[in-house]
Amino acid sequence: MPGLPAVRRSSWCRVFRPRPAATVRLVCFPHAGGAASAFHGWVDRVPPSVEVVAVQYAGRQDRGHEEPVGDLETMAALVAADLEPLFDRPVAFFGHSLGATIAFETARRLRPRFPTPLTRLVVSARKPPTEPQPRGYDFHRDEDIRRYLGRVGGRVPLVMENEELWAIAVPALRSDLLMAERYRYTDGVPLTCPVTIVAADDDHGIGLADMRGWSGYTIGAVDEHVVPGDHYYVDAPPEELFTVLGDVLGTR
Numbered sequence: 001m002p003g004l005p006a007v008r009r010s011s012w013c014r015v016f017r018p019r020p021a022a023t024v025r026l027v028c029f030p031h032a033g034g035a036a037s038a039f040h041g042w043v044d045r046v047p048p049s050v051e052v053v054a055v056q057y058a059g060r061q062d063r064g065h066e067e068p069v070g071d072l073e074t075m076a077a078l079v080a081a082d083l084e085p086l087f088d089r090p091v092a093f094f095g096h097s098l099g100a101t102i103a104f105e106t107a108r109r110l111r112p113r114f115p116t117p118l119t120r121l122v123v124s125a126r127k128p129p130t131e132p133q134p135r136g137y138d139f140h141r142d143e144d145i146r147r148y149l150g151r152v153g154g155r156v157p158l159v160m161e162n163e164e165l166w167a168i169a170v171p172a173l174r175s176d177l178l179m180a181e182r183y184r185y186t187d188g189v190p191l192t193c194p195v196t197i198v199a200a201d202d203d204h205g206i207g208l209a210d211m212r213g214w215s216g217y218t219i220g221a222v223d224e225h226v227v228p229g230d231h232y233y234v235d236a237p238p239e240e241l242f243t244v245l246g247d248v249l250g251t252r
Contacts (some may be wrong), residue, residue: 022051033173068175076105102127105186128213129185152205193222
């Protein structure tokens with residue numbers, strides 16, 4: 001969201017409203033084509049004990065002059081390095097759709113410590129890393145990107161209804177979708193933090209049953225939740241989501 005102040009500004013992190021007394025930081029990873037501003041309003045919906053940190057991918061908004069990162073593992077390594085100063089207090093990750101995979105790979109690259117510096121990984125609307133993501137699309141073609149976006153949600157994203165917005169958004173979106181298509185999980189040790197699974201009840205592409213395999217990627221506890229909405233529910237997140245976050249972050 002252009003013009004919004006970010007007190008802590010780095011290559012990858014945006015804190016729209018700092019909370020020095022916060023007891024936990026919630027680092028949020030946007031979906032494909034998404035940007036940090038998607039989480040700007042969250043600060044008013046989480047308790048004062050939570051500081052919201054939004055990850056800003058290259059190639060959009062205030063980083064629009066940069067080339068998007070085309071390799072998910074490279075992006076995760078860069079984000080992990082940039083997040084290191086934030087671990088002076090407990091940190092949790094929330095990732096939506098492609099953001100869930102990026103959050104997971106970022107968690108795998110955190111400087112090894114025990115206990116884990118990550119208190120929880122919340123994955124939303126995304127299949128586990130080794131399960132095939134949607135195929136049968138050529139994301140070099142605008143028509144296929146539109147078809148994919150229309151399929152995964154019960155409503156058409158606003159960007160598809162406005163050609164001017166589409167022209168601005170599609171380069172980063174295309175890059176993200178191609179990056180997701182190229183991604184292949186590499187075996188490694190599981191996470192040690194708990195994992196929270198969040199599915200939307202009207203998501204046409206990914207339901208709760210599709211997400212249960214995330215339990216195989218951690219030795220920590222796993223809990224699952226269903227919230228109202230379709231695949232794009234984070235555009236207007238329901239109160240049920242913040243109830244879940246409050247419960248799993250221990251801030252209610």
